[in-house]
Structure formats: C-alpha cells, structure tokens
Amino acid sequence: MQSICVFCGANFNGDPILKDTVELLAGTMVSQNITLVYGGGWVGVMGILADAVLKRGGKAIGVIPQFLMDKEVGHTGLTELRVVENMHQRKQVMNDLCDGIIMLPGGFGTLEEFFEVLTWLQLGLHNNPVGILNVNGFYDLLLKQMDVMVEHSFLKPANRDLVLSSGDPIELISMMNSIDIKPDEVWFRDRNLS
Template structure:
C-alpha cells in the first residue's frame, strides 16, 4: 500500500495506551513509505496522528470540509490540505486517494465514515482493504456485533471477513498488504443468505 486513509476521533481521551499505539502506527507508516490520508484536523486523535507522522518525516494529506476550516480545526502544517464542500466529498476523496482504510478509536463520525466505505467495498465500488486497529479492546463489542449479524443472517460471512482487525499496527498493515479483494465476488456472487 502506498497510502492509507485513517478514520479517527476529533477528541482524545488521554489514554497512554492509545497514545503509544498512535505513535507506533505513525512509525510503521513512515518506515513503509506510506502516505497518511486523514480528515485534516489538528485536534484529537487526528491531530496526534498527523503530528506523529510529520515529525518522523512522513507525508500527510488532509481532507477537510470548508465548514470545519471555518471553525479553525484544520491542520495547516500538513504536506497537503484539500478543502472540500461537505462530509460526503471528504470520504469520497479520502477513499479515492487511499489504497487501504484503517479505523482508530473515535465517536459517531469515525463509525459513520468507516461503515460507509465498508459498505462501498461490500457493494464492489472499490477494493481497498479495511481494518480496525482495536486498541485496548475499544472495538471488541463492535466486532462481536458484526459476528452476531452473521449469526442472525443479516450479514454474509464473506462480507464480515472483509473487516480485518488487530491490536498491533504492524500486524494490521501486514494483513492489509496480503489480502486480495475481488469486490465483484463478495456481494453479488450469492445474494441469498440462507
């Protein structure tokens, strides 16, 4: 992968385990010459991640809607900052620039961004691998919910398997590099869940 879009929180809860994981992720991204694509903010986990990549000499492209720039939450020290009209364009541009997608801890916005691009993958609209960096068990219950969706036959196992997860950034990126996704074989191969 040459670039990874990372969805993460505009808040930071002060967790040192999360801080260390973000630093390791930044180190891994830079050491593998991967460009970070992210939401363009200077606050929260977003800002910590961007700064961690930049201080190691990495390339960071931010994508932010104009209304957030107007609220002065945009990071002005990036390699490149693209300003778009709205949140939907932000996701589209981030996905178009990326070869893979990772979700870190965050709130509603982080989940919404991740699940929209995951749905696009399920529908065959892109073939970027998606992963969850499950720091400190933050997404344990979400991953269990996905398993329940399969058990209750609202989600095919093949689509559940699209979501890679690890507690280790190095392992997660390695998993993402090794997966070969053929979108046309995921959703439409067998639409019957029974």
C-alpha cells in the same frame, strides 16, 4: 499500499496506550513509505496521528470540509490539505486517495465514515482493504455485533470477513497488504450468483 486513510476521533481521552499505538502506527507507516490520508484536523487523535507522521518525515494529506476550516480545526502544517464542500465529498476524496482504510478509536463520525466505506467495499465500489486497529479492546463489542449480524443472517460471513482487525498496527498493515479483494466477487458472492 502506498497510502492509508485513517478514520479517528477529533477528541483524545488521554489514554497513554492509545497514544503509544498511534505513535507506532505513524512509525510503521513512515518506515513503509505509506502516506497518511485523514480528516485534516489538528485536534484529538487526528492531530496526534498527523503530527506523529510529520515529525518522522512522512507525508500527511488532510481532507476537510469548508465548514470545519471555518471553525479553525484544519491542520495547516500538512504535506497537503484539501478543502471540500461537505462531509460526503470528504469521504469520497479520502477513499479515492488511499489504498487501504484503518479505523482507530473515535465517536459517531469515525463509525459513520468507516461503515460507509465498508459498505462501498461490500457493494464492489472499491477494493481497498479495511481494518480496525482495536486498541486495548476498544472495538471488541463492535466486532462482536458484526458476528451477531452473521448469526442472525443479516450479514454474510464473506462480508464479515472483509473487516480485518488487530490491536497491533504492524500486524494490521501486514494483514491488509496480504489480502487481495476483488469487488465483483464480493458482491456476487453475497448474492449467491456465482
């Protein structure tokens, strides 16, 4: 992967384990010459990650809608900052710029972004691997809910398997690098047509 889109919170709860994990993720990306693509903010986990990448000499591309620039939350020290019209364009541009997607801890916006691009993957609209960086068990219950969806036949096991997860950024990126996703196969496998 040459670039990874990271969805994460515009808030930071002060958790030192989360901060250390974000620093490790940044270091891993820079050491592997992977460009960060993210939501373009200087606040919260977003800002910590972007600054950690930049201070190590890495590249960080932000994508932010105009209304958030107007609220002065855009990070002006990035390698590149793209200003778009709305939140949907933001997700589309971020997805277009990346080779993989990672979700860090965050709130509603983080989940919404992640699940939309995950749905796009399930539908065969892209073939970027998606991973959850499950820092200190933050997403344990969400991962369990995905298993419940399979148990209740609302989610095919093959599509549940699209979601990679680890608490270790190095392991997660390695998993993402080793997977070969063919979107058409995922879509047709889900429909039992092949």
